[in-house]
Amino acid sequence: MKELLxxxxxxxxxxxxxxxxxxxxxxxxxxxxxxxxxISQTKASRHLNYLKNAGMVSDRKHAQWVYYSIIRNEEMKFIDSLVLDSLRRLEIFNNDRLSLNEWLSRKNITCN
Incomplete structure (x- = not known):
């Protein structure tokens, strides 16, 4: 119950x-x-740390970078529905995904 809360x-x-x-x-x-x-690095890190402490994301370090990924489990299956069925119907969340894809495309061109 505590994990859900x-x-x-x-x-x-x-x-x-x-x-x-x-x-x-x-x-x-x-x-x-x-x-x-x-958003700033401080703000991103603070929110990622909150999500990590809530058991929702995991992290791994590679050189000086820290990579985060979502933790999916049966107890938190409702999050799949929240993201895929609800959030992605809202403009701001779709714009964030577009912004991410644009950034990743630019980043790949620059880094290659």
């Missing part, structure tokens, strides 16, 4: 909802989230 609390913030929406696309580093949402 922590998840619901974590989802009560618009920025965290926007981050979860992006992480449903793929594993992302903090810089990807910053660019897609046009």
């Amino acid at each position: 922590n998840a619901v609390k974590a989802l009560s913030d618009e920025t965290r909802l926007r981050i979860v929406n992006l992480l449903y696309e793929k594993e992302l580093c903090v810089c990807d989230i910053m660019e897609a949402l046009k």
Whole structure:
């Protein structure tokens, strides 16, 4: 029950909802989230840490980068529905995904 309450609390913030929406696309580093949402590194990291502490995301380090991914499990299946059936019907969440895809395209061109 505590895990469910922590998840619901974590989802009560618009920025965290926007981050979860992006992480449903793929594993992302903090810089990807910053660019897609046009937020500071501090703000992105703070919200990612909140989601991690709520058991919703995991992280892994690669060199100086930290990559985050969504944790999917049966107890939190409602999050799939929230993101895929509800959030993605709203313009802001679709715009975030477009912004992410544009950023990743530019980033791949620059890095290759």
